[in-house]
Ligand SMILES: NC(=O)C1=CN([C@@H]2O[C@H](COP(=O)(O)OP(=O)(O)OC[C@H]3O[C@@H](n4cnc5c(N)ncnc54)[C@H](OP(=O)(O)O)[C@@H]3O)[C@@H](O)[C@H]2O)[C@@H](O)CC1
């Protein structure tokens with residue numbers, strides 16, 4: 001995922017900031033860059049709309065004072081309402097640079113068409129006081145455009161949990177790196193568009209937002225096996241494996257084969273049906289087991305005897321029982337919340353922490369699905385999906401994703417990269433298919449999603 005936008009926890013961000021300071025960049029310089037970027041993004045988004053900036057006592061508030069100065073310089077009418085005096089040295093410095101008035105934030109504070117929330121950022125320790133929540137909510141409702149500085153106030157940066165109620169924002173301008181909350185539910189769906197500004201800190205991380213995949217172009221001498229053979233194992237409900245197989249075929253697998261004891265209606269003729277297992281065929285790029293498997297644990301057991309890479313989804317996950325069974329399997333598992341808890345138990349920490357722990361315990365790539373899908377590998381890599389369209393929550397979309405992952409794996413991406421590529425394409429296909437889509441429409445949209453990628 002080289003080139004994808006990095007994601008840092010608060011502790012990592014503080015360390016990166018300290019590194020920049022140790023290398024000679026003053027914290028005021030970093031704040032100046034952050035505030036200028038916030039001002040620029042707000043201006044580009046909303047033009048000369050009159051602005052109200054809410055500032056808190058820490059450096060998030062400091063960014064707000066800097067942004068106010070830059071916006072005023074460009075002729076934008078700006079007011080500031082402060083929740084107390086600045087406490088940190090850098091915020092005091094930023095306050096001193098602001099030559100305009102500072103109102104006290106209160107129930108009487110008048111709204112403005114553009115609201116910038118610079119109350120709290122990564123330093124939030126507890127939920128906002130009830131009265132502040134009420135004022136923020138009113139000012140956000142009355143504004144036409146809402147912009148958050150670094151992250152919406154009330155959100156816990158590392159987990160995406162709302163420590164107090166948070167309004168919806170149109171734009172969030174963040175600095176140096178994205179934070180987990182920009183991509184973890186529920187905060188992920190409150191941030192609006194997330195703009196990342198470079199402020200000159202080194203934000204190298206094994207965690208990143210899942211961006212557009214880079215797929216190797218097809219070789220001129222490609223043949224069906226070199227493009228990847230996906231071999232799917234059917235169970236008691238053939239509709240689900242049919243969806244997954246079709247999705248694999250549409251995602252560019254060269255050859256898709258389904259082992260099934262009875263003929264599956266409606267499968268395109270290009271997808272080969274066979275009544276034998278054939279799982280030890282060395283040409284298989286990825287085995288796919290679980291969609292529609294039903295109560296046939298022997299299908300899973302058979303899949304686990306094969307040494308080829310595999311995607312284990314749905315009933316396959318339910319029947320695993322013990323994550324240790326995944327060790328050495330070169331597997332990708334795709335649990336939603338319920339399946340995750342059945343397989344891994346109730347793990348501690350944020351969704352990011354839980355996904356990584358699951359990957360470490362099992363040695364598998366874990367695609368932990370939901371409105372905030374994350375992909376974890378046991379080497380510590382973690383990919384965070386863009387917020388999924390709500391209409392992806394419908395029957396069969398998980399089967400489609402499993403098929404797409406299998407196709408990406410069969411075309412020789414490593415397990416983590418394959419899962420990230422498929423998650424990204426799945427999200428874009430859903431956007432293309434639109435709100436009234438069913439899983440079949442999602443499959444039909446895969447070629448358009450793939451055409452967004454240079455391959
Ligand atoms: N990292 C970087 O490279 C850069 C980061 N930058 C910016 O700095 C931001 C982080 O700044 P920060 O650490 O000062 O934290 P911030 O979010 O302003 O709040 C801390 C203050 O709030 C207080 N407080 C906490 N919770 C509270 C509550 N519920 N209700 C009331 N008070 C509460 C807390 O007080 P305490 O509880 O500690 O007494 C403390 O005074 C970051 O988000 C980014 O915008 C840029 O400037 C450039 C470089």
Ligand SMILES: [K+]
Pocket residue numbers: 060117118119120121148149150151152153
């Ligand atoms: K904020």
